[in-house]
Amino acid sequence: MRNNSCIVKTSPFSFKVSSHFPSVIKNLSTLYPDSLLTSSGTADFNVSVNMPFVSAIPLFKRALFSLDGFAPFTRGPIDHSHALLEWGMNWCVSKYGADRLIIHAACVARKQKAVLLSGDSGSGKSTLSCALMNESYRLLTDELTLVNLENSLVTPFVRPVSLKDKAIDVIQKRYPSAVIGLVAHNTHKGTVSHCRPSDLSWSTMMEPAEIRGIVFPKYNALATDIKVSQISSLDSFTKLLEQAFNIHILGSKAINMLQQICERTPAFEITYSDTQHAIDFVNELYDSDK
Numbered sequence: 001m002r003n004n005s006c007i008v009k010t011s012p013f014s015f016k017v018s019s020h021f022p023s024v025i026k027n028l029s030t031l032y033p034d035s036l037l038t039s040s041g042t043a044d045f046n047v048s049v050n051m052p053f054v055s056a057i058p059l060f061k062r063a064l065f066s067l068d069g070f071a072p073f074t075r076g077p078i079d080h081s082h083a084l085l086e087w088g089m090n091w092c093v094s095k096y097g098a099d100r101l102i103i104h105a106a107c108v109a110r111k112q113k114a115v116l117l118s119g120d121s122g123s124g125k126s127t128l129s130c131a132l133m134n135e136s137y138r139l140l141t142d143e144l145t146l147v148n149l150e151n152s153l154v155t156p157f158v159r160p161v162s163l164k165d166k167a168i169d170v171i172q173k174r175y176p177s178a179v180i181g182l183v184a185h186n187t188h189k190g191t192v193s194h195c196r197p198s199d200l201s202w203s204t205m206m207e208p209a210e211i212r213g214i215v216f217p218k219y220n221a222l223a224t225d226i227k228v229s230q231i232s233s234l235d236s237f238t239k240l241l242e243q244a245f246n247i248h249i250l251g252s253k254a255i256n257m258l259q260q261i262c263e264r265t266p267a268f269e270i271t272y273s274d275t276q277h278a279i280d281f282v283n284e285l286y287d288s289d290k
Contacts, residue, residue: 007043009036011205012146012155013093016043017085021063023182024049027082031160031181031196045092049081067092076187083184083192086160090143093157094245100155101147101254104243107140107154107209108132110286114140114154114209117217118243121189124219124278127167130195131275132282134175139201140209149250152257153208158201160194168193170275213285214240214267217278226277229269236267 005018006025010032019025028037045067052064052075063081064071065088072091076084094102105118106129117125126142133139140154142161147154160181163171168191171178179196214236231239237259241247247254268285272278 005039007038007041008032008089009038009041009043010157010159012157013045013097014043015089015092016046018046018048018050019081019085020050021078021081023079024081024085027085027182027194030179031194033199033202036202045089045096047085047088047092049085049088051078080184080187082182083187083194086162086194089159093144093146097144097146098246098249099149101149101247101250101258102245103145103147103240104143104245105145105240106142106161107145107211108137108282109140109154109209110137112207112209113212113286113289115213115215115282115285116145116154116211116240117215118145118240119216119218122164124167124217126162126164127170127219128217128275128278128282130161130163130167130171130178131174131279133161133195133198133201134171134178135279136200138204138207138209139197144245147211147257147261148208149253149257151208152261153210155208156201156205158197158205160196163193163195165190171195174275211261211265212289213282214262214265215282215285216267216269218269218271219273220271221273223271223273226270226272226274226281228281231267231269233262233265233267236265237262 008015049065052059062075063078064075065084105116106125119125140156181194183193185191
């Protein structure tokens with residue numbers, strides 16, 4: 001791995017990352033195993049986080065993410081550069097990973113049985129998926145669930161788990177051995193950091209899984225106990241349809257597949273304040289799936 005660039009060999013999409021900010025490359029070595037970081041080879045996406053220029057004048061305190069020279073986001077502070085990279089990598093796949101249905105959802109699994117965790121930003125799905133990962137579940141993805149159109153299996157896209165604000169402390173206190181990357185303060189998403197996926201998640205990142213449960217989590221600090229409501233397949237389909245990035249491109253085949261998944265898969269809305277209650281519910285969901 002060179003000082004200012006490396007190739008991140010995640011699957012099914014890889015990235016060539018270039019940056020003149022040492023923190024960006026250093027954070028990659030914290031969040032990804034050495035076996036996935038190389039200094040040579042090809043990649044699906046050629047991305048960079050570097051100092052922007054305006055009329056050839058460098059903006060020394062700013063950072064800009066780009067894909068093949070195209071910048072999809074506005075520039076941010078230098079100390080947000082490592083977060084910009086992770087957000088940008090997600091953006092690349094959400095825009096150009098058109099061979100699979102992409103759902104804005106986390107996904108965890110035991111062996112080949114997966115549970116989809118879907119919700120709007122701030123619902124707690126990333127915190128819950130990170131907790132489950134640290135409870136010996138496989139992390140398939142934190143943000144972008146990739147569903148194969150041919151067999152409706154989830155293709156793992158293992159990446160660091162995005163944590164925001166109080167969730168960072170929750171994970172650090174609950175799982176002291178969890179590896180947390182650099183922290184970016186005062187971003188448009190609040191205080192942001194990322195948790196390194198477990199060794200189990202990395203070692204099984206080539207193993208697809210079948211969606212056997214769908215959960216729409218909602219963290220509510222005022223909740224006194226967990227509230228669980230099973231929802232209809234139509235409601236589940238409608239909610240996931242709203243979270244599907246590229247279903248309008250893939251068309252009827254993807255719509256029919258998503259409908260079939262929802263018709264055969266139990267779906268629940270849960271509201272909770274105690275992460276342990278949510279973990280217990282997912283455990284019970286797995287245990288009931290014989």
